Amino acid sequence: MSQEAHNENMGAGHISTKHYIVGFVLAVLLTVVSFGFVMTDVVSKQVAVIGLFVAAVLQMLVHLHYFLHLDRSSEQRWNVIALAFTALLLFIFVAGTMWVMYTLNSRMM
Amino acid sequence: MNTDITNLDAAKARELEHAHHLEMKTFGFWIYLMSDLVIFSVLFATFAVHGKNYAGGPTPQQLYDIPYLFVETMFLLVSSVTYGLSMVAMQHNNKKMVLVGLVITFLLGLGFVSMEIHEFYGMIMSNAGPDRSGYLSSFFTLVGTHGTHVSFGLLWMGIMMYQVVKRGFTAEVRSRLMRLSLFWHFLDIVWVGVFTVVYLLGWMGVS
Numbered sequence: 001m002s003q004e005a006h007n008e009n010m011g012a013g014h015i016s017t018k019h020y021i022v023g024f025v026l027a028v029l030l031t032v033v034s035f036g037f038v039m040t041d042v043v044s045k046q047v048a049v050i051g052l053f054v055a056a057v058l059q060m061l062v063h064l065h066y067f068l069h070l071d072r073s074s075e076q077r078w079n080v081i082a083l084a085f086t087a088l089l090l091f092i093f094v095a096g097t098m099w100v101m102y103t104l105n106s107r108m109m
Numbered sequence: 110m111n112t113d114i115t116n117l118d119a120a121k122a123r124e125l126e127h128a129h130h131l132e133m134k135t136f137g138f139w140i141y142l143m144s145d146l147v148i149f150s151v152l153f154a155t156f157a158v159h160g161k162n163y164a165g166g167p168t169p170q171q172l173y174d175i176p177y178l179f180v181e182t183m184f185l186l187v188s189s190v191t192y193g194l195s196m197v198a199m200q201h202n203n204k205k206m207v208l209v210g211l212v213i214t215f216l217l218g219l220g221f222v223s224m225e226i227h228e229f230y231g232m233i234m235s236n237a238g239p240d241r242s243g244y245l246s247s248f249f250t251l252v253g254t255h256g257t258h259v260s261f262g263l264l265w266m267g268i269m270m271y272q273v274v275k276r277g278f279t280a281e282v283r284s285r286l287m288r289l290s291l292f293w294h295f296l297d298i299v300w301v302g303v304f305t306v307v308y309l310l311g312w313m314g315v316s
Contacts, residue, residue: 015200020193027186035179038309049315056305060298067189067294079139086143090150097154 015069023066030059131284138288142295145258149299152251153306160311162243169244169311172237174228178308181224182300185259188217189297196290202278207286211270214293218263225256248307255303258296265289 034055037048064070070080195210229249232238239249269289272282 015193015197017194017197020190020197023193024186024190028183031179031182031186034305034309035175038312039175045313049310049313052305052309052313056301059301063189063294063298063301067193067297068291078136082140082143086146089147090153093147093150094154094157098157101158 019066019069023062026062026066027059030055030062034059127280131280134284135288135291138291142291145295146299149251149254149302152247152254153302156247156251156307159243159247160307161314164242164244166242166245167235167237169308169314172232173308173312175308175312177224177228178304181221181228182304184217184221184224185297185300188214188221189294191217192290192293196286199278199283199286204273204277207278208270208273211266211273215263215266215270218259218266218293222256222260222263225252229253251307252303255296255299258299262289262293262296265292 034052037043037051037055043051064083070076070083072080191210192214195207195214198206198210229252232245237245239246266289269282269286272285276282
């Protein structure tokens with residue numbers, strides 16, 4: 001494999017215009033859905049909140065797959081492992097903080 | 110004859126080593142991005158705790174302009190795609206298209222930052238600055254940290270446009286453009302979290 005060909009694939013997998021267009025269309029759809037939950041009264045607030053979380057997670061996955069080209073290939077393995085570990089940290093930080101602070105808040109009331 | 114083969118092997122080994130080195134650089138940059146994600150996650154946690162501490166001050170419903178936010182979001186999303194298309198052009202060694210893509214990405218990113226600064230300015234002027242309440246402190250810290258990242262991305266992009274013009278697609282320039290690509294897409298992912306949690310859920314009075 002020549003040095004140039006190697007560089008192009010480096011950490012990015014195979015890149016194609018179609019990949020970006022598909023990712024863009026999906027991301028726009030999910031963004032419109034998210035804003036729709038807030039700007040219209042089609043669904044109840046409870047459904048809208050859950051919908052917002054689902055749309056955000058889906059959109060992040062779309063970005064990771066179509067823009068950052070993460071997949072299950074061996075070249076991407078360590079990137080994915082690092083991301084998964086960081087996601088675990090993120091969950092511990094956010095959920096842990098909220099748990100501690102809300103419990104504290106309710107005990108102080 | 111024997112030495113020729115040895116030289117050839119040595120050259121090949123050097124080339125492989127170089128490629129390996131660049132790959133390690135990309136992975137190292139990915140690890141940096143993950144540590145950056147840790148910073149953002151703590152700021153998200155802070156916002157989750159303080160998001161409703163209005164201290165009698167303005168609430169998200171009074172401060173946010175949702176259609177304005179939608180335009181801002183689209184600027185960043187389209188800029189992510191134009192950067193990606195610029196990288197496709199780099200694969201085909203199309204210097205002109207790479208530069209066109211980078212210029213469009215830069216302008217969209219600049220539009221995003223300008224809209225954010227305009228929003229911050231309006232808020233601070235109407236007595237809704239970071240010192241007003243716990244909610245606003247955590248709002249400005251989280252959204253401001255993201256905006257600062259985008260601004261540094263723009264600076265980096267400006268430098269890369271200069272390097273593409275001056276040096277062309279050398280191995281170093283290519284690898285830097287790939288890392289900026291990771292950085293730029295990463296910031297768009299963080300923005301998805303920001304507009305969902307801070308703006309939309311905040312508007313609904315949830316976070």
